[in-house]
Amino acid sequence: xxxxxxxxxxxxxxxxxxxxxxxxxxxxxxxxxxxxxxxxxxxxxxxxxxxxxxxxxxxxxxxxxxxxxxxxxxxxxxxxxxxxxxxxxxxxxxxxxxxx
Numbered sequence: 062x063x064x065x066x067x068x069x070x071x072x073x074x075x076x077x078x079x080x081x082x083x084x085x086x087x088x089x090x091x092x093x094x095x096x097x098x099x100x101x102x103x104x105x106x107x108x109x110x111x112x113x114x115x116x117x118x119x120x121x122x123x124x125x126x127x128x129x130x131x132x133x134x135x136x137x138x139x140x141x142x143x144x145x146x147x148x149x150x151x152x153x154x155x156x157x158x159x160x161x
Contacts, residue, residue, distance in 0.1 A: 064122045065089060079103045087124065094119055096154040112154045123138060123147035123159060135161065 070085040084099040093115040101107040123131065128149070135141050145161040 063127070065122065065127065068124055068126065070125070085152075092116065094122075096150055098154045101113065111155060112156075114156055118156060119148060121147050123149050128159065131161075 065087070066089045068087045072083040073083040080103065082099075082101045086099075088095055093113060096112045096114070098110045098112075099107050100109075103147075113137075114134045128147075141161050147159050147161075148156060151157045151158040
């Protein structure tokens with residue numbers, strides 16, 4: 062019954078005079094999870110988006126950290142069960158599926 066309570070991701074791209082910074086903050090709460098995306102390009106004001114998902118939608122959610130751990134376990138076993146699919150959140154903060 063492992064569950065992600067909170068996750069923070071940060072990506073920064075240094076392109077001469079135009080740095081780009083992306084942040085994703087995911088936090089679990091009583092009714093599900095809220096994902097907040099922030100994008101800042103150069104000196105412009107940051108743009109922010111927020112998405113909320115209910116507990117039912119997130120049943121079996123596999124975020125990046127858990128996915129890396131699962132991949133290591135599967136590699137040690139030299140086997141991937143057929144039809145191994147989990148809900149996950151893409152780079153834009155939207156709910157999607159991940160197949161192994």
